[in-house]
Amino acid sequence: MSLLEVKDLSVEFPSGENTVKAVSHVSFEIREGETFGIIGESGSGKSVIGLSLLRLLPANAKVSGRVFFQGQDLLSLKPSELRKIRGKKISLMPQNPAGALNPVLKNGLQIEEVFEGNRDEKKEGMKKALELMKQLFLRDPEKLCTLYPHQLSGGMRQRLTACISLSFEPEILVADEPTKGLDPEAKAGAVDVFTKIKTEYKKTMLLITHDLDLAFEVCDRIAVMYAGEIVELDQASKVLSTPLHPYTKGLIQAHPRNGLVPLSGQSPSRIKLPEGCLFHERCRYSDVECSIKHPEIKYYNGGLIRCHFLSLK
Amino acid sequence: MDNSFADKLRKKSFLLPEAYGNEVVKKVFQRKDMLFALLALFFFVGLALFAPLISPYDPNAINLKNKNLNPSEEHLLGTDYLGRDLLSRILIGAQTSLSIATGVVLISLFLGTAAGCVAGYYGGIVDESISRLIDIFLSFPGVIFALTILGALGSGVFNLMLALSIVHWAKYARLMRGQVLSIKKKEFILSAITSGAGDFYIIRKHIVPNAIATLLVLATIDFGHVILSIATLSFLGIGLPADVPEWGAMLSSGKEFMRTAPFQTIFPGLAITLIVVIFSILGDGMRDILDPNHEGGEIY
Numbered sequence: 001m002s003l004l005e006v007k008d009l010s011v012e013f014p015s016g017e018n019t020v021k022a023v024s025h026v027s028f029e030i031r032e033g034e035t036f037g038i039i040g041e042s043g044s045g046k047s048v049i050g051l052s053l054l055r056l057l058p059a060n061a062k063v064s065g066r067v068f069f070q071g072q073d074l075l076s077l078k079p080s081e082l083r084k085i086r087g088k089k090i091s092l093m094p095q096n097p098a099g100a101l102n103p104v105l106k107n108g109l110q111i112e113e114v115f116e117g118n119r120d121e122k123k124e125g126m127k128k129a130l131e132l133m134k135q136l137f138l139r140d141p142e143k144l145c146t147l148y149p150h151q152l153s154g155g156m157r158q159r160l161t162a163c164i165s166l167s168f169e170p171e172i173l174v175a176d177e178p179t180k181g182l183d184p185e186a187k188a189g190a191v192d193v194f195t196k197i198k199t200e201y202k203k204t205m206l207l208i209t210h211d212l213d214l215a216f217e218v219c220d221r222i223a224v225m226y227a228g229e230i231v232e233l234d235q236a237s238k239v240l241s242t243p244l245h246p247y248t249k250g251l252i253q254a255h256p257r258n259g260l261v262p263l264s265g266q267s268p269s270r271i272k273l274p275e276g277c278l279f280h281e282r283c284r285y286s287d288v289e290c291s292i293k294h295p296e297i298k299y300y301n302g303g304l305i306r307c308h309f310l311s312l313k
Numbered sequence: 314m315d316n317s318f319a320d321k322l323r324k325k326s327f328l329l330p331e332a333y334g335n336e337v338v339k340k341v342f343q344r345k346d347m348l349f350a351l352l353a354l355f356f357f358v359g360l361a362l363f364a365p366l367i368s369p370y371d372p373n374a375i376n377l378k379n380k381n382l383n384p385s386e387e388h389l390l391g392t393d394y395l396g397r398d399l400l401s402r403i404l405i406g407a408q409t410s411l412s413i414a415t416g417v418v419l420i421s422l423f424l425g426t427a428a429g430c431v432a433g434y435y436g437g438i439v440d441e442s443i444s445r446l447i448d449i450f451l452s453f454p455g456v457i458f459a460l461t462i463l464g465a466l467g468s469g470v471f472n473l474m475l476a477l478s479i480v481h482w483a484k485y486a487r488l489m490r491g492q493v494l495s496i497k498k499k500e501f502i503l504s505a506i507t508s509g510a511g512d513f514y515i516i517r518k519h520i521v522p523n524a525i526a527t528l529l530v531l532a533t534i535d536f537g538h539v540i541l542s543i544a545t546l547s548f549l550g551i552g553l554p555a556d557v558p559e560w561g562a563m564l565s566s567g568k569e570f571m572r573t574a575p576f577q578t579i580f581p582g583l584a585i586t587l588i589v590v591i592f593s594i595l596g597d598g599m600r601d602i603l604d605p606n607h608e609g610g611e612i613y
Contacts, residue, residue, distance in 0.1 A: 056503060087508030094507065099500035104522045113518065114508050164508070 002029035003204050004053070004090075004172055009065035011048050011057065018271040019062075022048045023228045026065075030172065035198055035205040037219030037236060039212065041251070041267065045228040046208045047095065050176045053206075054086050069172075087114060091170040095177045097158040101149035107160060108145030114168050129167040135200070136163055136193050155186030162193055166201070173197065174206045179214055187211065194218045212255055216240050224248045227267050227278040234303025244300065245307050246283045277308065285309045340602045347598035350591045357588060361407040368401035372558045381574040391576045393567060399577065402558040403584055409559050410588070413474055414539040418532050420478040425485020426528065430516050432486070433493025444490065450483035456545055463551050473552050477542055481535065488531055492524035499523075526603035534596030537589040544585050560585050 011023040023045040030036045038046045051057050053067055053074060067074040069090065074082070086092075094100035101110055111129050115122040133141035136159045149157060158178065165173055178194070179187045191214055197203050198218060209215055215222055219236040224245065232245040243249045250263040265282035268274050274281060280290035289308050297306040341347050360367070369389070376396035384391045390399040432443035450458075462476040496502065497520070505515050544561030546552035553559050560581040567577030 054507060056506060083509045083511065085509075086506065087510075092504075092507040094500050094504045096500050100504040102499075102501040102505075102519050102523065105518070113505065113510070116510065116514065161504070164504075168508070 003032045003069070004030040004206070005066075005068040006049070006053070007066040007068070009049065009052065009063070009067065011045070011052050011064075012062040013058075014060060014062070015271075020270045021228055021273065022061075022270065023052070026225075026228075026230055028223055028230065028233060030204060030206055032204055033202055034220040035194075035207055035218050037207045037209065037215040037222040038225055039210060039215050039222055039251070040225035041210065043267065043270075044225040046210075046225055047176050049225075050092065050174050050206065050208045053174060054090060054092055055082060056092070087165075087170065088168050089170055090172045090174060091165040091168065093161055093165040093173060093175040093178060095180055097161045097178075098149075098154065098181070100161050101157060103149055105148075106145065107147055107149060107152070110149075111145070111160075111164055111167060114164060125167060128169075129163060132166060133160070133163050135196065137189065138163070153186075154182055155189050158182060158186065158190060159193055162197070166197065166203070170203075172204045172206060174208070176208045177210070178207070179209065179211045187214070190214065191217045212240065212252065224251065227273070228270065229278060229306065230297065230304070231279065231306045232303065233297075233305075238303060244303070244305050246285050246309065247279050250282075277306075283309075337602055341598070344598055344601075346594050350594040350598070353587070353591050354595065357407060357591070358411065360404055361411045364404040364408045368398075368404045370398035370401045372397060372401040372405045373556055374398075381570055381577070383574065384576060390580050391574065393563070393577050394570055394574075399563075399580055402563060403560070403580055405558040406560045406563065406581065407584065407588075409470075409553070409557055410540050410543055413470060413477075413543055414536055416474045417477040417481060417539045418536050420474065421482035421485055421535075422528065422532050424478065424482040425487075426489050426521070426524075428482070429486040429489025429491075430493055430520065433490040434497060434512065434516060434520070440490070443486070447483045447486050447490075450480070451487065453480075455480045456542060459542065459546060460549070460551060463546065468551055468554055470553065470557065473543065473546065476546075477539055480542075481539065484535070485528065485531065489524060489528065492527055493520055496520050496523045530596055530600045530603060533592055533599055537592035537596070540585065540588055540592070 006029070007027050009023060009026045010021070013020045013022055026045075026049060028036070038049060040046050048057065052061070052063050055063075055075065057063065063075060065075070069085070072081075072085075074085065077085070101107070112122065112126060114129075115125040130141045130145075133144065138144060138156060138159050144152070144156075144160075149160075152160065162175075162178070165175075175194070179190050182190060194205070194207070194214070195218060198205065205218075207215065207219055216236060221234065222236045222239045223230045224232040224239060224243075224247065226247045232239060232243070232248050234244075239248060240252065243252055247263075250261075252258055253261040254263060263282055268278055268281070274291075276289075276291040276293055277283070277286070277295050280286040283290065287308065293308070295306050295308045297304050341351065374397060376392070379388070379392050379396040380394050382388055382392040382396075388398050388400070390403065392398055393402070428443055428447070432440045432447075459476045459480050462479060463472060466472040466476065502515060502519055505519055510518075543552060543559070544564070547559045547561030548565045550562070550565060553562065555562070563581040564578055564585075567574070567581065571578055
């Protein structure tokens with residue numbers, strides 16, 4: 001059963017006379033209890049999707065499409081109704097844990113803030129949050145609450161933001177590049193944290209990342225994004241071990257463990273997208289058809305893929 | 314896999330830093346100039362608070378027999394041209410100046426913060442209109458603007474406070490607007506919106522605490538300026554009614570006897586200078602302590 005359904009989501013940012021097409025016609029669904037990963041290079045529109053789910057984009061962004069959550073279209077909800085969903089039903093774990101904590105408030109207050117406006121639940125919630133902090137490998141949570149964010153290490157801050165986003169027991173946790181800016185050891189810790197969230201708390205997660213290791217360890221299904229489009233969507237193990245789309249192949253080969261082979265070229269300008277397949281300029285399989293006709297996303301071997309190459313075969 | 318990280322943590326001696334103590338108080342004690350200024354301020358405030366009790370004479374009692382006296386045992390700081398005791402008048406004058414300045418700073422701090430928050434937070438047409446209003450208020454020279462308002466309203470303690478607040482709020486509003494604009498883009502604001510916080514909550518809990526240090530520094534330095542403005546207006550004879558003892562008015566009346574009885578100008582002038590210097594030192598020190606970019610700032 002799908003808990004969150006994104007249908008034909010497009011996001012554009014007007015910039016001067018041009019429009020930047022950040023996300024175009026993205027559709028996917030997240031089933032209950034699963035961890036859905038979105039991977040792709042920087043600027044492929046991953047974070048914009050995460051932000052647009054909760055309507056957190058700047059006011060000038062033009063969002064079209066639908067996002068269904070429990071039968072409600074999040075994109076057309078009233079602000080007051082949206083506030084009931086933000087943080088309570090869907091919570092977003094922000095991209096940069098160092099910046100996501102207010103430097104002048106003690107950590108305890110920042111956790112309490114989630115329960116603000118709900119006094120009865122505050123005490124109960126704090127107890128649960130302290131328990132959660134212990135679970136997520138944060139030692140001595142009571143003392144931690146009396147400290148300021150700058151007194152914690154990066155990994156601790158990251159786990160604390162995870163706690164904050166989980167403490168209201170949301171139905172969906174959207175984690176936006178949770179391992180960004182962490183050292184390898186803290187990254188390994190983050191993998192543990194997310195595995196734990198997944199196995200013990202049975203949370204549905206949307207994991208937006210470019211850390212392929214994390215995606216491989218944690219995700220059930222993965223969507224690969226390129227230039228604002230989903231190019232491949234399948235089971236995580238299938239996508240990451242037997243990639244079909246040439247871009248996914250390139251992405252995986254560029255991983256240090258697989259030889260650090262860079263993809264030639266650059267991703268296209270989002271103001272003026274190339275004709276045909278968005279990837280054809282960099283694709284080594286590209287054909288005449290690729291530069292003329294934009295490929296539709298098709299079912300192939302149990303997954304979805306956007307490539308002429310497969311349909312030609 | 315699942316417990317490896319927890320095991321690693323258990324093996325490490327994992328020490329949390331000490332809870333944040335009163336670093337600010339500690340730093341104040343490390344700075345001799347601030348400590349001195351603070352003590353002097355407490356002394357002044359104490360004098361002002363207990364002025365009616367400790368002043369030896371009625372500040373408005375006219376005694377023409379004793380006019381223009383130099384300091385003596387009977388009149389410690391001498392008397393003015395109407396024979397009024399200078400010490401009593403300076404003490405009561407401290408009360409007047411400090412209380413009016415406190416009122417002005419509080420009112421303009423509150424007004425300015427509110428206006429700046431609204432302008433910076435909501436942006437768009439609201440920001441445009443408030444910003445233009447700020448520009449208009451800042452474009453007038455302060456004393457002349459206050460003179461105009463007082464001329465329209467008439468003199469009096471409350472009117473003086475009102476006039477100076479109208480002149481001073483724009484500074485705070487502009488500063489606050491800038492602060493809000495930079496704080497608004499920080500990620501913790503987004504994170505607060507994500508957890509369902511409303512506008513007012515974000516302003517109260519996230520924006521104001523982050524901006525308050527800068528505002529307090531401005532307020533402290535401004536305190537001295539306000540006291541100077543009060544003295545200036547009274548010196549020009551438009552600030553306060555004649556029966557309210559005030560340093561600027563004392564200077565103004567004493568200046569005619571500067572050659573024969575110089576103490577009538579020296580003592581009120583000294584009082585004004587002292588209090589302005591005290592607030593300057595305090596403001597400087599507070600900026601050094603509270604400004605995170607300043608050297609040795611641990612509050613990153």
